[in-house]
Amino acid sequence: MKANRKFRADEKAVSPVIGVILMVAITVILAAIIAAFVFGMAPPAMAPQASIRGTVVDNPVIPAHNAIRLEHQGGDTITVSNATLTVMVEGVVATYDGPTQQFATGQYAYIWNVNTTGYHYNVTTSGTSTANAITTGQSLNIKIIDVASQQLIADISVRG
Numbered sequence: 317m318k319a320n321r322k323f324r325a326d327e328k329a330v331s332p333v334i335g336v337i338l339m340v341a342i343t344v345i346l347a348a349i350i351a352a353f354v355f356g357m358a359p360p361a362m363a364p365q366a367s368i369r370g371t372v373v374d375n376p377v378i379p380a381h382n383a384i385r386l387e388h389q390g391g392d393t394i395t396v397s398n399a400t401l402t403v404m405v406e407g408v409v410a411t412y413d414g415p416t417q418q419f420a421t422g423q424y425a426y427i428w429n430v431n432t433t434g435y436h437y438n439v440t441t442s443g444t445s446t447a448n449a450i451t452t453g454q455s456l457n458i459k460i461i462d463v464a465s466q467q468l469i470a471d472i473s474v475r476g
Contacts, residue, residue, distance in 0.1 A: 361465035
């Protein structure tokens with residue numbers, strides 16, 4: 317009988333120990349869930365939403381060469397610089413020539429080709445072209461990507 321009493325005495329301590337372990341485990345799990353929501357669940361950055369149309373026009377600086385004109389037809393104003401926007405022509409990044417500027421509804425951006433350094437673009441009409449941006453019958457795909465969110469703003473196909 318003494319062995320039986322010893323077993324009952326040990327059994328009384330099991331319940332409080334298991335309860336404490338479960339409470340600590342629940343607290344740690346809740347703290348991890350709350351930390352995930354607070355630190356890791358920020359809403360993703362949104363890219364500007366804009367309607368942009370591309371056409372082929374005479375280069376505004378050198379009329380003997382053509383350029384691609386992007387017209388902002390509506391939507392959000394886009395901040396234009398190499399740090400905030402990536403313009404890709406056929407998968408190659410075009411260089412922005414100009415200061416940080418706003419590309420708003422009703423404004424134009426021009427893409428031109430420089431033989432030695434590839435495509436360049438600007439929101440103003442400045443720029444020197446040593447080659448046509450597009451040849452007759454050629455089709456170019458232009459992608460405009462917001463750098464902060466890495467989201468596509470426009471995917472334009474222009475035909476010469």
